[in-house]
Amino acid sequence: MEKLRKSVQPTKADIERAATLFFARLQAEVDVPRTWSGNSFDDAITFNIEETRKRIARIEDQLRTNSFETQKLRFSKSSYEWVRNGEGYSYELSPPTDRDIGTWEGGRFSQITD
Numbered sequence: 531m532e533k534l535r536k537s538v539q540p541t542k543a544d545i546e547r548a549a550t551l552f553f554a555r556l557q558a559e560v561d562v563p564r565t566w567s568g569n570s571f572d573d574a575i576t577f578n579i580e581e582t583r584k585r586i587a588r589i590e591d592q593l594r595t596n597s598f599e600t601q602k603l604r605f606s607k608s609s610y611e612w613v614r615n616g617e618g619y620s621y622e623l624s625p626p627t628d629r630d631i632g633t634w635e636g637g638r639f640s641q642i643t644d
Contacts, residue, residue, distance in 0.1 A: 607620060607621070607622055607623060608620070608621045608623060609621075625639075626639050626641065
């Protein structure tokens, strides 16, 4: 790779040769046989299964209790620029919250109250 970097105008063949050599070295570094001593493989599998079951239980609990930590995903400002670095306009928006219940009519949100 260093030889390729120093080359003023590398050819396609130079680049292909360097890439082939790079990936061959990378493969040799990571392609090593895995050895598992005793029950460590089974222990690792068991641990991952237990952690997955715990995570599923937490998600099921959130679904039952509807206790999600919601993230605001609505835009509160919209900007338009007719040409790059030119005059533009910004509009402030007031999106409803996750707890608001209502309907959209003619581009406006009408909240339903008790």
